[in-house]
Amino acid sequence: MSAWEPNATRKPPATAAASSVAPLAGPAHEVLRAAPEPAPPPTALVFASPHSGSIYPADMMAAARLDAEAIRGSEDAFVDQIIAGAPSLGAAVIQARLARAYIDLNREPWELDPAMFEDELPDYARSRSARVVAGLGAIARVAGEGRPIYARKLTFAEAQARVELAHRPYHDALDRLLASARATHGCAVLVDWHSMPAAAARGQRARGGGSCDIVLGDRFGAACSPKLTALVERELESMGYRVARNAPYAGGYTTEHYGRPARRTHALQIEINRALYMNESTREPTQGLIKLAADADRLTRALADLDVSSLR
Template sequence: MEPVLITRGNSPLVLGFPHTGTHVPDDIHAKLNDEGQLLRDTDWHIEKLYDGLIEGATMVQATFHRYVIDANRDPSGQSLYPGQTTTGLVPETTFDNVPIWREGEEPDADEITRRTALFHAPYHAALAAELARVKALHGYAVLYDCHSIRSVIPWLFEGTLPDFNIGTDMGRSCDPLIEAAAHAGTQAMGRTEVLNGRFRGGWTTRHYGQPDTGIHAIQMELAQASHLDTEAPPFALSDAKCAILRPQLTDILTRILCAAKAAGRAPQH
């Protein structure tokens, strides 16, 4: 299976999906324990949730699971949140701090290097190419990184996660107009929301978000209670919840694109 799936459009919007993939090569799957083989920490079904919301949007989807390698982590292995609990480039545990590998089968440095080349690098090469392509068409590009996570995970955060969690790396990854538009959009929905809370944007947002060059990036972490029937196996998508959430996401994305257009074209370098 190819490590990345691309659906091309010609709007300035690129939707990134680093964590929706469920493919685990057989040799890696055999090293996962029973808990690991549940793939519990998948961003379940959000590629379906976002499909068709904005005409002309490009979609870049990793097909491999985050337990193979996490496409939203720094390939150097540096932590996104120093001093806070989080999972690494190749996770050793679930988000509940439960081991996922059979004893003695944890990947070593050479294996992580191999997976980086086979999976992480091709995904980001594709994402960078699509951002460059739509920027050439419009003079700017907007990367909206699509995520979801269980709404209650005590090992990572206290209490219940808000429905909408916007990350802009504390305002560094996009023009202030875009951040303000996204935040106003979530505030208008009558749901719980936060800007740059527990999730302020992963490596993708921080790496590509360079507003001075015309590339703006924003991460949206959705609590899975907003669109799943249950946050436990079988992690089924709720048609009723999606019927409410999808128009809200369309409104938020539309606001972001309007703000990006208003921000104007960045100087070319």
């Protein structure tokens, strides 16, 4: 279904979202708008899906010991489909095409593990962050269950190439979308959409009890107005979802980097339990994908109706 067809009937694909291993054809990300530039954005909303990409470039796989299927567990599969209706409701959407394991757009670009590289990293590399230690820096060292992805050490030149191909253009485009929203509406509202393994969701209790369906990350109130977080929480709970805040996910690089309420940009991360809409073993969607997409549209409408001048 096209993002431009809000009344079309959503149907999940019959099989799991396909990944591909090939040279990249076209841009590393896509931007979808309610109206093409230079028309001003109809709302202050910018939605991002940095981890739903499923293209594994040939240069990555030539260096890998694992095949693409073994790495796919790190993808936020189908999240782009969950928010596919957003452009027709006034939100700009930016979404990755390349797989997260190739370059993680929700990390600082130089958050790199020196053990992965044959040459020395520059002084500006952030090699001691908790994410790097876990093997999940800007270029992941491990896939699911801690399996090493690569058969050889990479070069820093390879990391630079990935940043220039995908990370820098994505964030340049996201910056422009947020600037346009601020210029038109006085502030920007960024929602960064993700999915989480069911095991992570089971380990976190939602408000009111029970394991959570959705985690809202606002950097413990630093990245957006409390009114925005409360609105999203209230809307989701009214739809029957069990919602937690900031644990186990308080928001990654995108939420932390862009969430500056004092500078008229509010950022909120939404993590969705994959068990709600897919079989994690087969990576096939379930009928839950239809409900989640409809509920994401309902949430988008509520956000579009929000008086953003009231956000502080």
